[in-house]
Amino acid sequence: MGHDTLVKRQFGHRARLALSPAEVLKADDQAHAARTMWNLLHAWWQMMPKDKRTLANADAAIRQARRDIDFLAVLPAQAAQAVLKAYFRAWKNCWEGRAAAPNFKARFRTGMSVDIPQGRDLHITRVHRRWGMVNLPKVGRVRFRWTKDLPVGKRADAENRITGARLVKDALGWHLAFRVQTLEPEPDPHQGPEVGIDLGITVPIALSDGRTHEHEAWLTEKERASLLDLERRAARRKQFRRPGEPTSRRLQRTYDQIAGLRAKAKRRALDWQHRTTTAIAEQYGTVVVEALTVTAMVKSARGSVEEPGKNVAQKSGLNRAISGEAWGRTVSMLAYKTARLGGTLCRVPAPGTSRRCSMCGFTTPGSRESQAVFVCKNRDCGWSGNADHNAARNILHLYRMGLALVPAAGRAVVRRVQRVKPAAAR
Known part of the structure; x- marks a missing residue:
């Protein structure tokens, strides 16, 4: 390895969380609050004149919304600021031709996520060969699967550290996507x-x-048969749903x-x-x-x-x-x-x-x-x-x-x- 030159490397690592039912509800509430915050920002953007659409005015608006709407208070303040920055970044990407204009986020078609901008808020420790502990703001101390060595504890410094994370939910449950920065010798x-x-x-x-x-x-023969049965069952149940009706709990x-x-x-x-x-x-x-x-x-x-x-x-x-x-x-x-x-x-x-x-x-x-x-x-x-x-x-x-x-x-x-x-x- 060429030890004379060091290069900065930034990558992500996704770990599966082990949450209790109460912690799952807290994470769900934060994700819905983040989505609601985005929609409120979009509505505010459409109502305000062009000369009033500034970052300072938007910041004042979301601070007032967090005081007036109790539901939004479950979202940590730094996560709300991350939603604000992501919304303005989305408009910048649109103006520069890299993406379409941002729009409202629907409840069932939008991925649930919450940003944790500061890595120092996580307080990560390794407690077992397979498990680690992490602090999630307004959720508590939770376990996650330790499948990759992370720069924590004595291994962490100004150049080798976790800069932040994002809570992400998929069909298998909640995960934590770490943002990792390391300084390594150039190969x-x-x-x-x-x-x-x-x-x-x-x-x-x-x-x-x-x-x-x-x-x-990717799926076993039994799992493929189960998937086919579920898809047929969903198709049958969808036939009895009238246009405009919400999806039943059984179909969902x-x-x-x-x-x-x-x-x-x-x-x-x-x-x-x-x-x-x-x-x-x-x-x-x-x-x-x-x-x-x-x-x-x-x-x-x-x-x-x-x-x-x-x-x-x-x-x-x-x-x-x-x-x-x-x-x-x-x-x-x-x-x-x-x-x-x-x-x-x-x-x-x-x-x-x-x-x-x-x-x-x-x-x-x-x-x-x-x-x-x-x-x-x-x-x-x-x-x-x-x-x-x-x-x-x-x-x-x-x-x-x-x-x-x-x-x-x-x-x-x-x-x-x-x-x-x-x-x-x-």
């Missing part, structure tokens, strides 16, 4: 080999050296059970992606992937009334499979993990990588005989092999040819880059 260049990666559905990750990383279904409970199973599947997918990308980043110094536009790939084929699409059901199934593999999230994990270990992540153009023969370099029609088999139709070659590994080798070949996609002026352009060989290969 030396990774001396590992180069590898091309082909992302797919049948084979999620295929490497150019012949290896594959696969996974089982069914929706919660469906969300719990889907959240369990997502958690297992995240765990597999983290383990796989960590292993790849530790072994290889240069990782090459395709520059995929996933949003365009999962676009619906339904078409319009005048020009209806073809094979709509098959395309929708393919879209669900692509979204389930979360290729973009895999690439994002590889990007920051390779950078942290001194490696590099490169993107190359995607067209033609699955149709080109990695042995002779020719692209001939009909070579991709099936999803898993590639047979070169060039009479002078005739090579056959796994189609996913063939695509991965073509991806690595594009990098070795000096082609890389470099973002410029909001678009991707192809530039030739000079490859720097590791010291061991010189």
